[in-house]
Structures are given as structure tokens and as C-alpha cells.
Amino acid sequence: MLTPDTALMIVDMQKYYLSEESSYYHYFTHLWPDSMDYILTRCRETVIPNIQRLYRFFQENSCPVVFLRLCSSDEERRDLHRFFRETNEKGRQLGFHNIYPLASDPMAEIIDEFRPDPDDKNCIIIDKTTYSAFTSTQIAQIFKDRGIQSLVFTGLATSQCVETTARDASDHGFTILHIEDAQADYDDISHNSSLYSSQGVCGGIIYDTNRFLDYHAR
Numbered sequence: 001m002l003t004p005d006t007a008l009m010i011v012d013m014q015k016y017y018l019s020e021e022s023s024y025y026h027y028f029t030h031l032w033p034d035s036m037d038y039i040l041t042r043c044r045e046t047v048i049p050n051i052q053r054l055y056r057f058f059q060e061n062s063c064p065v066v067f068l069r070l071c072s073s074d075e076e077r078r079d080l081h082r083f084f085r086e087t088n089e090k091g092r093q094l095g096f097h098n099i100y101p102l103a104s105d106p107m108a109e110i111i112d113e114f115r116p117d118p119d120d121k122n123c124i125i126i127d128k129t130t131y132s133a134f135t136s137t138q139i140a141q142i143f144k145d146r147g148i149q150s151l152v153f154t155g156l157a158t159s160q161c162v163e164t165t166a167r168d169a170s171d172h173g174f175t176i177l178h179i180e181d182a183q184a185d186y187d188d189i190s191h192n193s194s195l196y197s198s199q200g201v202c203g204g205i206i207y208d209t210n211r212f213l214d215y216h217a218r
Contacts, residue, residue: 002216007064007124007148008054010114011155011162014069016100016107018043023107027087027096035186039157042184048113050182050209051154055114057213059122064148066124067116068133070161071101071108081130103127131161134168143174150175152212154182159194166202176202181209 016022018040028035058065072080077088077100084100091099101108110116116123124146130136143151151174153166162183166176178195185191195206207215 001218002058002061002063004063005147006150006152007066007143007146008058009066009068009151009153009155009165010051010055010110011068011153011165012070012157013043013048013051013067013111013114013155014071014107015109015111016105017156018111019107023091023096023099027091027094027099030094030096038188039184039186043156046181047154047184048111050179052114053209053213054152054154054179054182057216059120062122064122064124064146065116066126066139066151067110068155068161068165069103069108069110069125069127070129071103071105071127072129073103073127075102079129079136084129131164132168133165134172140172148174150177152177152179154179156184158183158185158191160185163194163198167198170202175205177205177207177212178202179207179209179212 016024019025025036055065077085080088080100088099098105098107116125124142126133126137126139126142128136133139151166151169153162153176155162166178170176180195183191185194199206
């Protein structure tokens with residue numbers, strides 16, 4: 001049975017990552033044609049439906065759902081990790097503006113399929129500027145205050161913000177569970193390599209959505 005000390009982590013499922021209208025999409029497609037195809041297809045066909053199922057399950061059990069957003073609060077993007085900051089600047093020089101949007105930009109919002117309800121006390125929205133939310137936010141203290149002990153990871157991208165946050169969470173003493181078919185990367189090899197290379201650090205617990213829901217529905 002699911003208990004309130006377990007939180008669902010939905011990492012960076014934002015419009016600018018998953019919209020073909022975004023500067024992010026156009027910039028990376030400009031650099032590497034078809035580079036976004038795999039991740040968009042996997043998200044639409046597999047990841048988004050599975051996160052929707054998990055989100056509903058956590059809501060039904062009055063358990064916390066944590067939405068992480070990668071975005072900036074600085075017009076010059078000086079608060080971003082240097083890789084994101086440099087990418088944003090290189091894109092700007094090529095005419096692709098706001099690759100990494102400001103927090104107030106509609107493109108920074110969580111996608112509509114599971115956009116959080118601001119009145120839902122079990123929804124926690126945390127804006128970060130680095131790969132790991134533990135580096136640039138007070139997430140550890142937020143979890144401590146809420147009595148959260150276990151984190152169930154979903155979202156984007158498996159080998160980047162998901163894995164980095166999960167590894168840091170493990171170092172902070174949290175139990176980590178990965179939902180394999182509720183995460184995506186830019187190719188299948190990176191996705192699987194990330195999950196299994198971090199398995200020892202993160203506790204070795206990897207589920208698919210059906211197995212997780214079946215187990216916790218008991």
C-alpha cells in the first residue's frame with residue numbers, strides 16, 4: 001500500500017522539451033536533424049500515459065507529487081548551470097531565443113496532460129537551475145518537513161536530470177525507485193545505460209508502471 005512518505009517525482013516534463021513549436025526543439029533539430037524524434041515519440045506513446053496513471057494513483061492515495069521544472073529567473077540566464085547557459089547563448093546567436101525559458105514563460109509550464117492543480121496541497125512545484133534539484137533548491141529540507149522518505153522517479157531525461165537528482169537524493173538518504181517506462185532519454189541506449197549504471201547507487205529498484213501499481217495496490 002502506498003503511504004504519504006512516498007512521493008512521485010515528475011522531472012522536467014515541460015512544454016519547451018515536448019513541443020515542436022519551442023525554440024528548444026527548433027535549435028536542436030537545426031543542429032542535429034531528427035534528434036528530437038525518438039524522445040518525443042517515446043514520451044507521447046509511452047511515458048506520458050504512464051505518468052498519467054501514476055499521477056492519478058498518487059492522487060487517489062493522497063500522496064505527494066513533486067513537479068521539477070528546469071527554468072531561469074534571470075533574463076541573462078546567469079543562474080543556469082553553465083551547460084544550459086552556454087547552450088542558451090549559442091542558440092541566441094543563431095536566432096533561437098529562449099531555449100531555456102524563464103520561469104514566467106508559458107513554455108516553462110508542465111505539459112497539459114498532468115498540469116498540477118495549484119490548490120492541491122499534495123502537489124509540490126520546484127524550480128531548479130541545475131541538473132540536480134538538490135544543488136540549486138531547498139528540496140531536501142522540503143522533503144524533510146513533509147516527512148517524505150521514498151522517491152519514485154519519472155520524467156526527462158533519464159541520463160541527465162533524472163539520474164543526477166536520483167543519485168543526489170540517494171546521498172541524502174532517500175530511498176529511490178525508478179519507473180523505467182515513465183522515463184525517456186534521447187535514445188534507447190542512453191536510457192537503459194543510465195538506469196543500470198546508477199542502479200547500485202540508487203538502491204537497485206527498477207519497476208515498470210504496471211508492476212509498481214500492482215504491487216502498491218495490494
